[in-house]
Amino acid sequence: MPRISYLSENKTIEATSTETILGASLRCGLAHTHECGGEARCSTCRVAIFDGLAHCSERNAKEQAMAERLHFGPEIRLACQTKIIGDVSLRRLVLDPDDALITDQRETGATPAIAGEEKTITIMFADVRGFTSFAEDLPAYDVVHSLNRIFHSMGPAITRHGGHIDNYIGDGLMALFDVRDASEAAAQAVRAGLEVLDAIRKLQPYFHDNYGKELRIGIGVHCGEVVVGSIGATTMKRTTAIGDAVNLASRIENANKLLGTSFLISEAVHDQVKDLFLTKQHENVILPGKAGVYTLHEVTGLRQAAVK
Numbered sequence: 001m002p003r004i005s006y007l008s009e010n011k012t013i014e015a016t017s018t019e020t021i022l023g024a025s026l027r028c029g030l031a032h033t034h035e036c037g038g039e040a041r042c043s044t045c046r047v048a049i050f051d052g053l054a055h056c057s058e059r060n061a062k063e064q065a066m067a068e069r070l071h072f073g074p075e076i077r078l079a080c081q082t083k084i085i086g087d088v089s090l091r092r093l094v095l096d097p098d099d100a101l102i103t104d105q106r107e108t109g110a111t112p113a114i115a116g117e118e119k120t121i122t123i124m125f126a127d128v129r130g131f132t133s134f135a136e137d138l139p140a141y142d143v144v145h146s147l148n149r150i151f152h153s154m155g156p157a158i159t160r161h162g163g164h165i166d167n168y169i170g171d172g173l174m175a176l177f178d179v180r181d182a183s184e185a186a187a188q189a190v191r192a193g194l195e196v197l198d199a200i201r202k203l204q205p206y207f208h209d210n211y212g213k214e215l216r217i218g219i220g221v222h223c224g225e226v227v228v229g230s231i232g233a234t235t236m237k238r239t240t241a242i243g244d245a246v247n248l249a250s251r252i253e254n255a256n257k258l259l260g261t262s263f264l265i266s267e268a269v270h271d272q273v274k275d276l277f278l279t280k281q282h283e284n285v286i287l288p289g290k291a292g293v294y295t296l297h298e299v300t301g302l303r304q305a306a307v308k
Contacts, residue, residue: 005089006030007050015084021047022079033094038080040066045079047090055086071228073118119178122185122223122269123246124163125253126154126196127172129216138211146211147171153203157195161188166240174250176241178228186223186272190299193219193263194277220253222266251287255296259285263299270297278303 001014004024015024022045025032036042040062049056053075059067063081066072076093128134128150135143151173158165162185163177175192177185200217207215224245252264259282270279279297287294 002055002084003087004084005051005087007089007091008095009092017083017085019083020080021077021082021084021088021090025079032079032092034080040078040081043070043078044094046072046093047077047079047082048093049075049077050089050091052084052086052088055084055088057081057083057085118225119228120223120225121176121178121228121241121245122189122221123226123241123249124158124175124177124189124193125172125220125250126175126193127218127253129218129257131171134211134213142211146207149206150200150203150215153199154196157199158192161192161195163189163192172253174246186221186269187276189221189223190265190269190273190277191302193221193299194302197262217262218253218256219263220249220251220256220265221263221269222249222252223268223272224248248287248290251290252294252296255285255287259296259298261298264296265299267295267297276303277301 001016003012004015004021005012006025009030011030013024013028013030015021019027020038022032022034022038026034032045034042034045036044038045043066056077059077060081063078066078067076077090079092128147131147135146138146150171151168154173155165158175161177163175166174166176175189177189177192196219197217200215203215207213222245224243226241226243226245228239228241248266252266255264256262261282264282265273265279277299278301279299282296282298284293285296
């Protein structure tokens with residue numbers, strides 16, 4: 001009979017050809033979580049197949065629906081639906097009641113949590129320059145109102161070009177562009193950045209007349225592989241991106257202060273969009289917190305042929 005090796009428990013059991021991985025676990029006395037009773041409605045029986053994926057049955061309709069909903073990679077399987085025809089090694093992913101609460105999908109509503117997947121996306125950071133000193137002389141209401149006015153102008157430029165605002169970070173924001181075509185995502189992010197700068201320029205008279213201040217902003221864009229998943233307490237999850245590419249995008253945005261620029265992109269982004277946008281190269285840039293030196297590109301506008 002085929003065998004199932006549980007890596008966390010350091011235990012191997014045999015499974016019949018007619019029983020699921022969950023059924024084999026329970027028959028052999030393993031406390032395999034299955035909050036919905038094995039009906040493919042909660043995902044708490046999920047396992048990661050480390051070896052022998054080819055020995056697993058194809059996903060049935062119920063498992064496929066859950067996999068699509070949670071963006072499971074092919075190695076993440078529902079134990080309650082998966083049967084095996086050969087040896088497999090796996091790790092259970094839900095090990096205690098808190099894990100079960102976090103992963104139970106029966107009450108998630110219309111917007112499901114993403115369990116976690118690696119993907120290449122384009123990340124934009126935008127930050128209002130000198131806002132702390134700008135806000136020092138303002139009443140609390142005006143501090144909040146002015147930030148909301150800024151973000152109100154920036155938001156449509158980002159969403160219009162296929163991005164979504166992942167997080168507001170004080171007087172800045174992080175936006176993600178993750179369409180399937182990486183070059184398209186990069187181009188969309190750069191177009192959005194130029195439109196954000198234009199929106200800020202249009203806000204200048206408002207801030208000059210009301211606060212006697214000049215509004216300045218810095219934008220940084222980079223693309224790379226990240227982990228995308230839904231993070232947070234059970235009732236307060238949001239989907240975000242985690243990884244070095246996110247950190248690098250933030251550092252690139254911050255480099256605008258050093259270079260006296262407003263919009264910088266990484267070499268990786270430039271390679272994908274250089275035929276669409278006018279840029280100026282900055283070599284040997286040191287990014288605090290990152291080793292080595294970097295070549296960054298200042299975006300100055302659209303190439304004439306790319307103007308729609």
